[in-house]
Amino acid sequence: MAKIENIVFLSLVLDLFAFTIPLPLFPRIIEWYTKRESSDPHGLLSRTLWAVSTIRGHFYKPSHNSQRWDIVLLGAFILNPSLFYANLQCWEGGLMGSVFSTLQFIVSPYIGSLSDKYGRKKVLLITMIGNILSALVWIKSTTFASYMLSRVIGGLSEGNVQLAIAILSDITTPANRAKALSHVGIAFAICFCIGPPIGAYFASRPVTMLGPTTQLGGTELNVYAAPAILTLILLVAETVFLAVALPETRGKRLLHAQTSEKSDGGAGPSAAVDHRGAPVVVPAEQRIKVLKSLRVLHFLFLGLFSGVEFTLTFLTFDLFDWSNTQNGKLIGSIGIISAVVQGGYVRRALTRVGELKIARRGTSSCAIGLVALALVPHFTLSRPALAFRLLQGAAVCMAFTSATVVNALTAHASLQCDDAPEGAAQGGDGKSLKAIQRPELAKGQALGRFRSSGQLGRAIGPLLACTSYWTFGPSVTYAIGAVTMAGLSVHMRRVARRTALKTA
Numbered sequence: 001m002a003k004i005e006n007i008v009f010l011s012l013v014l015d016l017f018a019f020t021i022p023l024p025l026f027p028r029i030i031e032w033y034t035k036r037e038s039s040d041p042h043g044l045l046s047r048t049l050w051a052v053s054t055i056r057g058h059f060y061k062p063s064h065n066s067q068r069w070d071i072v073l074l075g076a077f078i079l080n081p082s083l084f085y086a087n088l089q090c091w092e093g094g095l096m097g098s099v100f101s102t103l104q105f106i107v108s109p110y111i112g113s114l115s116d117k118y119g120r121k122k123v124l125l126i127t128m129i130g131n132i133l134s135a136l137v138w139i140k141s142t143t144f145a146s147y148m149l150s151r152v153i154g155g156l157s158e159g160n161v162q163l164a165i166a167i168l169s170d171i172t173t174p175a176n177r178a179k180a181l182s183h184v185g186i187a188f189a190i191c192f193c194i195g196p197p198i199g200a201y202f203a204s205r206p207v208t209m210l211g212p213t214t215q216l217g218g219t220e221l222n223v224y225a226a227p228a229i230l231t232l233i234l235l236v237a238e239t240v241f242l243a244v245a246l247p248e249t250r251g252k253r254l255l256h257a258q259t260s261e262k263s264d265g266g267a268g269p270s271a272a273v274d275h276r277g278a279p280v281v282v283p284a285e286q287r288i289k290v291l292k293s294l295r296v297l298h299f300l301f302l303g304l305f306s307g308v309e310f311t312l313t314f315l316t317f318d319l320f321d322w323s324n325t326q327n328g329k330l331i332g333s334i335g336i337i338s339a340v341v342q343g344g345y346v347r348r349a350l351t352r353v354g355e356l357k358i359a360r361r362g363t364s365s366c367a368i369g370l371v372a373l374a375l376v377p378h379f380t381l382s383r384p385a386l387a388f389r390l391l392q393g394a395a396v397c398m399a400f401t402s403a404t405v406v407n408a409l410t411a412h413a414s415l416q417c418d419d420a421p422e423g424a425a426q427g428g429d430g431k432s433l434k435a436i437q438r439p440e441l442a443k444g445q446a447l448g449r450f451r452s453s454g455q456l457g458r459a460i461g462p463l464l465a466c467t468s469y470w471t472f473g474p475s476v477t478y479a480i481g482a483v484t485m486a487g488l489s490v491h492m493r494r495v496a497r498r499t500a501l502k503t504a
């Protein structure tokens with residue numbers, strides 16, 4: 001099992017490395033398309049920028065260079081949803097991010113269900129082919145429409161993270177699952193430390209590695225074809241590695257669990273464990289209700305947290321006038337702290353402390369960080385050193401939140417699932433092992449729906465946060481966020497108590 005965990009971790013590092021390299025490039029790409037297509041007022045980019053400018057104008061009118069703001073917003077809105085990489089020229093997450101997140105919201109449950117039916121490895125390799133196709137289209141995307149096509153293909157194909165979670169859930173027991181799932185968060189933290197700086201290098205040196213023009217073999221390429229090619233190489237390497245090294249895991253632990261159940265009367269594959277490690281069989285109906293509650297918590301949390309991620313770039317730009325380097329150092333420090341917390345604390349504490357308790361600690365930390373951010377504008381002019389310290393403290397709180405909440409909620413969701421869909425695994429006699437009680441509890445489908453709820457939050461959160469920031473200002477926005485996040489922490493406590501009472 002340890003070998004499979006290492007394979008999954010290495011594949012995630014390759015995947016997320018490829019995923020994070022383009023993050024700083026996106027607004028620059030939009031600028032390039034703007035210059036190329038400015039003469040066509042009826043083109044897709046011109047119409048899209050007009051729509052962004054119109055919507056932005058209802059809430060905020062910058063004192064100068066409004067087109068630059070619109071380009072940043074467009075880069076934020078179309079590209080992709082993930083964690084922290086923020087500076088004014090390098091922010092991704094908002095109309096582009098909402099499009100990517102919305103596509104993930106739609107497709108994640110289907111990817112999970114297909115993996116239940118046909119196997120994790122087969123579906124994972126198919127999604128990797130989609131990612132490779134997305135990179136190929138990006139390399140040759142000389143129009144905004146073709147670039148958008150590459151993002152749509154990527155949004156519909158990205159399934160590595162949710163399938164990695166399903167694979168790790170397949171091969172682990174409830175007692176050691178949380179520790180194994182922490183590999184996902186660690187991979188995220190590592191790649192968000194090393195990927196964006198490499199992307200920033202390419203952002204400042206377009207086409208340098210391909211020569212003075214964007215031509216290769218007589219074919220015109222995207223101005224950032226070099227990082228696109230690097231992304232393609234990483235994705236191809238990951239695909240080959242998975243095809244060669246990764247075994248099929250669907251139903252893998254089920255066979256062992258069935259054997260153990262016959263030999264020692266164990267609780268079976270759908271059992272949970274209490275805080276002492278003793279088996280506790282939880283009824284299917286109760287686990288389905290828990291999964292519904294977790295999906296709501298995931299949606300609300302990521303809606304709030306992604307909004308904070310998005311607006312942080314406006315805070316540092318408006319109040320501190322920070323450069324790319326300063327923002328890069330801030331976000332890099334957040335990634336490093338998050339990686340240390342996940343590797344040194346989360347993977348050891350999840351099982352011992354409890355998933356929902358860890359998640360509550362993360363949301364409480366976020367509420368404290370939001371209070372600090374709400375105070376920053378009040379001291380920027382009068383006491384700038386204090387304002388900077390408040391920002392640093394908020395960054396530490398956000399790093400702890402990033403390291404804990406989603407990992408903990410995901411681990412708790414995986415514990416509610418059965419080991420394989422009905423008829424998926426074959427016993428030694430060739431007969432199907434029917435481990436699942438309800439289709440909603442199949443790992444792929446359940447975890448796909450769980451991830452889908454979070455992606456919907458990522459699609460909506462930045463839009464709402466941005467609207468509030470421009471309408472009411474940062475202090476009110478972060479204060480509302482702090483109160484809401486504290487309420488979410490209280491709600492998590494109630495869910496945990498309700499679950500404990502029903503289990504007892």
